[in-house]
Amino acid sequence: MQRHAEDEIPYPDGRWALLRDMGVLQVKLIVDGLRDLLLVPASLIAGIISLASTKEGQPGLQFYHLLAWGRESEKWINLFAAVKNAPQEISERQGFGNQDIDNLVGRLETLVVDDVNRGGLTSQAKSRIEKILNSLQRDRDDSSSGKRS
16 A cells, blocks of 8 residues: 555654544544444334335335445544554555455355255244234235225
8 A cells, every 4th residue: 555645644753643543533433333323223213114115025215225324424434544544564454354244144144044945943933024024014005095904
């Protein structure tokens, strides 16, 4: 990674740059934490609204709109931007390589799907959840069309 003039540490003494970066990180951590605190209930509510807004088998987009906003806010917060002030061997290090939590979720999902395909316990749970969701959808459709069960 080649450094540019605009990337240079604005303080000639590395200690001041470190103190500044520590302070900025604390502010960013607070902002990021508050965002996450809001996203927990907001994502659940948006997910429920998306499920309730299902039309022709397709859920509403509210949950994914929230995810897109979350991704943009993550870029804006840019939590670890100060790593650019670290020595090059630290700023270029990639400790996790290409792995992330989505890889772990994918492996777990494969285990669950395999269990469902074998008719195991998760298959029974999936059937029950689908019955509940279908029942909720029917109730919503009936109430919006004026029918009473």
